[in-house]
Amino acid sequence: MIPYIIRRIIQSVIVLIGVTIIVFIILHLLPGGPARALLGPRATALQVHEFNVQNGYNKPFWIQYGDYISHLLQGNLGYSIHYNQTVNSLLAQDLPKSVLLVGLSYLVSVVIAIPLGILQAVRRNRPVDYTLTGASFVGYSMPVFWLGILLILVFAVNLHALPPEGPQGTTIGAVLAQPLGLVLPVATLSIVTVAQFSRFMRSAAIDNLVQDYIRTARANGLSTRAVLFRHLLRNSLIPIITLIGLSLPATLSGAVITESVFNYPGMGLLLWTAATVRDYPVLLGFTVVVGAATVVGSLLADVLYAVADPRVRYA
Amino acid sequence: MALVRESDAEIPPAGSPVPAEAGAGSLWRLIWNVFFQNRLAVLGLGIIALMIGFCFVGPLFYHTNQVQISMYQVNQPPGARHPLGTDNVGYDVLGRLMLGGQSSLEVGFAAAILASVWGTAWGAVAGYVGGWLDAVMMRVVDSLIAIPYLLVVLILATIFVPTVPVLIIVIALVSWLATARLVRGETLSLRVRDYVLAAKGAGVRDRWIVVRHIVPNVIGTIVVAATFSVADSILLLAALSYLGLGPPPPAANWGGMLSNGLTYVYDGYWWLIYPAGLAIVLTVVAFNFIGDALRDALEVRLQQR
Numbered sequence: 319m320i321p322y323i324i325r326r327i328i329q330s331v332i333v334l335i336g337v338t339i340i341v342f343i344i345l346h347l348l349p350g351g352p353a354r355a356l357l358g359p360r361a362t363a364l365q366v367h368e369f370n371v372q373n374g375y376n377k378p379f380w381i382q383y384g385d386y387i388s389h390l391l392q393g394n395l396g397y398s399i400h401y402n403q404t405v406n407s408l409l410a411q412d413l414p415k416s417v418l419l420v421g422l423s424y425l426v427s428v429v430i431a432i433p434l435g436i437l438q439a440v441r442r443n444r445p446v447d448y449t450l451t452g453a454s455f456v457g458y459s460m461p462v463f464w465l466g467i468l469l470i471l472v473f474a475v476n477l478h479a480l481p482p483e484g485p486q487g488t489t490i491g492a493v494l495a496q497p498l499g500l501v502l503p504v505a506t507l508s509i510v511t512v513a514q515f516s517r518f519m520r521s522a523a524i525d526n527l528v529q530d531y532i533r534t535a536r537a538n539g540l541s542t543r544a545v546l547f548r549h550l551l552r553n554s555l556i557p558i559i560t561l562i563g564l565s566l567p568a569t570l571s572g573a574v575i576t577e578s579v580f581n582y583p584g585m586g587l588l589l590w591t592a593a594t595v596r597d598y599p600v601l602l603g604f605t606v607v608v609g610a611a612t613v614v615g616s617l618l619a620d621v622l623y624a625v626a627d628p629r630v631r632y633a
Numbered sequence: 634m635a636l637v638r639e640s641d642a643e644i645p646p647a648g649s650p651v652p653a654e655a656g657a658g659s660l661w662r663l664i665w666n667v668f669f670q671n672r673l674a675v676l677g678l679g680i681i682a683l684m685i686g687f688c689f690v691g692p693l694f695y696h697t698n699q700v701q702i703s704m705y706q707v708n709q710p711p712g713a714r715h716p717l718g719t720d721n722v723g724y725d726v727l728g729r730l731m732l733g734g735q736s737s738l739e740v741g742f743a744a745a746i747l748a749s750v751w752g753t754a755w756g757a758v759a760g761y762v763g764g765w766l767d768a769v770m771m772r773v774v775d776s777l778i779a780i781p782y783l784l785v786v787l788i789l790a791t792i793f794v795p796t797v798p799v800l801i802i803v804i805a806l807v808s809w810l811a812t813a814r815l816v817r818g819e820t821l822s823l824r825v826r827d828y829v830l831a832a833k834g835a836g837v838r839d840r841w842i843v844v845r846h847i848v849p850n851v852i853g854t855i856v857v858a859a860t861f862s863v864a865d866s867i868l869l870l871a872a873l874s875y876l877g878l879g880p881p882p883p884a885a886n887w888g889g890m891l892s893n894g895l896t897y898v899y900d901g902y903w904w905l906i907y908p909a910g911l912a913i914v915l916t917v918v919a920f921n922f923i924g925d926a927l928r929d930a931l932e933v934r935l936q937q938r
Contacts, residue, residue, distance in 0.1 A: 613779050
C-alpha cells in the first residue's frame with residue numbers, strides 16, 4: 319500500500335504542475351498577451367512595452383514560467399486589476415463563504431442521497447424506483463439558474479417564507495448570522511447534487527446487494543435493516559468520498575451560477591464579475607487554487623480508500 | 634457529471650473470451666430489445682424526435698419574423714396572433730422557441746460529436762501506445778479535469794466572440810475528457826486480445842489496428858458518453874447564455890431566451906420563463922434517458938462476454 323500511496327503522490331504533483339502549465343498557457347493565449355488584456359485596446363506600444371518590462375513579460379517563455387512558479391510557491395497568486403487588491407486577500411475574504419455554501423450543500427446532498435439510492439436499489443424497477451429515477455433526471459436536467467429563480471418565485475415571492483437573496487456581508491460571521499438566507503442557495507445547489515449522488519448510490523448499492531457478504535449476513539439471520547445499514551451502507555460510503563472529490567470542479571461551476579442568482583457574496587460572484595471585466599489574474603489565481611484543492615482532495619480520497627478497504631489491491 | 638458516470642461503466646477484464654461471430658447478430662438484437670424494453674428510453678427517443686421536428690420542420694409551417702424587432706408589440710400575453718405571446722423586443726415566442734431550439738440542438742450535437750471524436754482519438758492512442766506517452770497524455774486529462782469547466786469556458790468565451798461555431802469548439806474543449814478516459818481504459822484491455830495480436834503478427838500497421846480493431850469495439854461506450862454529452866452541452870450553453878456569454882441577438886438559443894425572460898420574472902410574464910425552460914428540461918432529460926438505457930443495454934453485452 320505504501321508504494322501505491324507514494325506513486326499517487328508523485329502523480330498528483332505532476333498533475334498539479336500540469337494545472338499550472340495550462341493556466342500559464344491560457345494567460346498567454348490572451349490576444350496581445352496579458353498587457354493588452356490589462357491595459358486595454360487603447361494602450362500605446364510604449365505603454366505595452368513598459369508594462370511588459372515591469373512585469374517581466376519580455377523574458378523567454380520558460381523563465382517567465384519559472385518566475386510564475388516561484389511566486390506561486392511563495393503563495394503569491396497575483397494582483398487583481400479590477401479590485402486593486404492581491405488575489406490572496408480577495409480569496410481570503412470570499413473563499414470561506416463559498417466553502418460554506420458548497421460544504422453545506424454537500425452535507426445536505428449526502429444525507430438525502432444515500433437513503434434515496436439505497437431505497438431505489440432495494441426496490442429496483444418498482445414504481446418507487448421509476449419515480450425517483452425520473453425525479454433525479456429532472457433535477458439534474460434543470461438549468462441551475464432557472465431552478466434558483468423558480469425556488470425564489472415559490473418560496474420568496476408567493477409564500478413569503480424565505481428571503482429571495484443570499485445573506486449579505488463581507489465576513490463569514492455576517493453570513494452565518496442570516497441562516498434563513500442560506501436556505502434557498504443551498505437548496506438550489508443541493509437539488510442538482512442529490513440527483514447526481516443518488517444515481518451513483520443506486521448503482522453502487524445494486525452492485526453490493528449481490529455480493530457474498532450480504533448473503534452471508536442474511537444467512538446469519540440478520541434483519542434486513544441491519545444488513546442495509548450496518549453492511550451495505552458502510553461499504554457504499556467509500557465510493558461516495560471519491561465521488562465528492564471528483565465532482566468538486568463541477569459543483570464549483572454550479573456555485574458560480576448559484577451565487578450570481580442569489581447575489582451571494584462568495585467566490586463565484588467574484589469570479590463572474592472578474593470574467594465580465596476581464597480581470598484575468600483573479601480568474602487564473604482561482605483556477606490554480608481549485609485545481610490544487612481537487613488534486614489534493616482526490617489524492618486524500620484514494621489514500622483513504624486504500625486504508626479503509628483491504629480488498630482493494632493495487633498492482 | 635460525466636466523471637461520475639464513468640465509474641458506473643464496466644471495463645471487461647483483459648483476456649476475457651471474445652464473443653463468437655455466429656452469435657453476433659442475436660447479440661445486437663438482444664441489445665436492441667433491452668433498449669426498447671426500457672420505457673423511459675422510448676419516451677426519450679419520442680421527445681427528441683418531436684423536438685427536432687418542432688425546431689427544424691416547424692418554421693416551414695409557422696412563419697414569424699425573428700430578425701426585425703417590433704416595439705409596438707412588446708411582452709404581449711399569449712393570444713390569437715401569438716400563441717405563446719411576444720418577448721421584450723416583440724419577437725414571437727413560439728417562433729423564437731423553434732429558432733432557439735435549432736441552435737441549442739446544433740450546439741449540443743456538434744459539440745458532442747467533436748468531443749467524442751477527439752476524446753476517442755486521444756484515449757485510443759494513449760491506451761494503445763502505452764508507456765510514457767500514455768502517462769503524459771493521461772496526466773494532461775487529469776490536469777484539465779481538475780479545473781472547473783465553467784472557468785475555462787468563461788475565459789475562452791471572453792477571449793473570442795461567442796458565435797455558434799466558437800461556442801461549439803469551446804464546449805467541446807471541456808467535454809472530451811470523460812470519453813478519453815473511458816476509451817483509454819477499454820483500449821488497454823483490447824490491445825492484448827488475440828485478434829489484435831494476430832493482426833500485429835500479420836504486419837498490420839498500428840494506425841490501421843486502432844481504426845479497424847480497437848475503435849469499433851469501443852463504439853458502444855463512445856455512443857453512451859456522447860449521448861450524455863449532448864445533454865451536458867445544451868445545459869452548458871444555457872449557463873453561458875445566462876452569464877451573458879451566449880451568441881448575441883438576433884441569434885437565439887433556449888438558454889438565452891430563458892435568461893432574458895428571467896428579467897421579467899416579477900412582472901408575471903410567465904410565457905417568457907416556462908416554455909424555454911421546459912424545452913431545455915425536456916430535451917436534456919430525454920438525452921439522459923437514452924444514455925442511461927444505452928448503458929444498460931451495453932452492460933448486457935458485457936455480461937455476455
